[in-house]
Amino acid sequence: MNRRDLIRLGSVTLTSAVVASACGAQANVESSSNIAAAGTVVPNDKLADLPVDDVVLLRTAASLEASVAALYNAILGTDGLLSGDYAPAAALLRRFRDDHLEHADAVNGLVRAGGGTPWTKPNPRIDDRYFVPALAVVTADGNPDAALDAVTLALAAETLAGQTYQGVIGSLEAASLRAAAIGVGQDEARHAVVLAQLLNPGYAGVAPSTDESGRPTVASVPSTFGALSSVQVRLGDPGDAGAKQAFIFETPSLNALIYTSMT
Numbered sequence: 001m002n003r004r005d006l007i008r009l010g011s012v013t014l015t016s017a018v019v020a021s022a023c024g025a026q027a028n029v030e031s032s033s034n035i036a037a038a039g040t041v042v043p044n045d046k047l048a049d050l051p052v053d054d055v056v057l058l059r060t061a062a063s064l065e066a067s068v069a070a071l072y073n074a075i076l077g078t079d080g081l082l083s084g085d086y087a088p089a090a091a092l093l094r095r096f097r098d099d100h101l102e103h104a105d106a107v108n109g110l111v112r113a114g115g116g117t118p119w120t121k122p123n124p125r126i127d128d129r130y131f132v133p134a135l136a137v138v139t140a141d142g143n144p145d146a147a148l149d150a151v152t153l154a155l156a157a158e159t160l161a162g163q164t165y166q167g168v169i170g171s172l173e174a175a176s177l178r179a180a181a182i183g184v185g186q187d188e189a190r191h192a193v194v195l196a197q198l199l200n201p202g203y204a205g206v207a208p209s210t211d212e213s214g215r216p217t218v219a220s221v222p223s224t225f226g227a228l229s230s231v232q233v234r235l236g237d238p239g240d241a242g243a244k245q246a247f248i249f250e251t252p253s254l255n256a257l258i259y260t261s262m263t
Contacts, residue, residue: 055116
C-alpha cells in the first residue's frame with residue numbers, strides 16, 4: 001500500500017467516525033424519539049384497531065340518510081333556487097327528504113335491535129367533503145345553472161345513497177339485515193330514476209347516450225347492474241372556459257364510518 005492509499009484510507013476512516021459519532025448517543029444529551037427538527041415532533045401513535053361490524057355499517061347508513069335529508073332541507077330553504085323548468089323538483093325533494101328520514105329511523109331501529117346506539121346526525125365527513133362544498137358552488141352568485149345544478153346534486157346524492165346500500169349488503173353478516181338494506185337501496189334507486197327523468201325526460205333519457213359534443217347525458221338506467229364506482233358530477237358557473245367544477249363522491253369508507261365509539 002503506497003502513501004496515497006494510506007492517506008485515502010485515513011480520510012475514509014475519519015469521515016466514518018464523524019458520521020457514527022453524529023448518529024450515536026451523545027454525552028449529557030437526553031435521548032429522544034424525535035427526528036431532528038425545529039421544535040418538538042409529536043411521536044407517532046398507532047391508530048386504534050376499530051372493529052367494523054353490522055352496527056357500525058348500519059350507523060353509517062343512518063348518518064348518510066341524515067346527510068341527504070339535510071342537503072335537501074338546505075336546497076329547499078334557499079329562496080328561488082328551484083325555479084323555472086325545475087320548480088317541480090321542490091315537491092320531489094320534500095317527498096324524498098321525508099323518505100330519507102323514515103329510512104334513518106328504520107335503520108336506527110335495526111341498530112338498536114343489534115345492541116348499538118342509534119345515530120341521528122348527518123355524516124360529518126360526507127357533509128364536509130362533498131355536500132357542503134358542492135352546494136356552496138351551486139348557490140354561488142352568478143351561477144346561471146343554479147336550478148339545474150341543484151337537481152343534478154340531488155341526483156348525485158341519491159346515486160351515492162343507492163351505491164352505499166349496495167356495497168353494505170355484501171358486508172352485513174346477518175341475512176335479515178341484508179334484506180332490509182336491499183329494500184332501502186331500492187328506494188334510493190327509484191329516487192335517482194325520477195330525478196334523472198326530470199333532467200333528461202322521455203325514452204331518450206332511459207339508456208346511456210351522448211350529446212352533440214360527445215359528452216354523456218343523464219340516464220335513468222346508467223348501467224345494466226348497479227355500479228359501485230365513484231359518483232362524478234359537475235356543478236357551478238362554467239365561466240368563459242365552459243367547464244363546471246368537478247366533484248367526486250365516494251361511498252363511506254374507513255374514515256367516514258360511524259364507529260361505536262363515536263357519539
